[in-house]
Amino acid sequence: MITEIFERLFLNNSRGSRGDVKKRLKLVLAHDRSTLNAxxxxxxxxxxxxxxxxxVELDTExxxxxxKTDSRMTALIANLPIRRIxxxxxIS
Incomplete structure (x- = not known):
């Protein structure tokens, strides 16, 4: 269940590739090391x-x-493609 939550939150919709599996594993490991809950x-x-x-208008797809977590810190990385400013x- 937690893996599904992380997939929906942080991963794109492509499935089945070795790279995606590796990303998921890294995400789960990073979550285990951090104190942030789902x-x-x-x-x-x-x-x-x-x-x-x-x-900005974002490409939501x-x-x-x-x-990303290493021994010293945890980083949240957001890739937010911009369609237009x-x-x-x-803007208010």
């Missing part, structure tokens, strides 16, 4: 998208979130 990660993802969407009149 609901906190989901809230964080939603808030990031909300803030960024105020300024290609969004990618991942977590919103006009300044729209």
């Amino acid at each position: 609901s906190t990660l989901e809230k964080l993802r939603k808030e990031i998208l909300l803030v960024v969407s105020k300024y 290609s969004l990618e979130f991942s977590i 919103l006009p300044s009149e729209i």
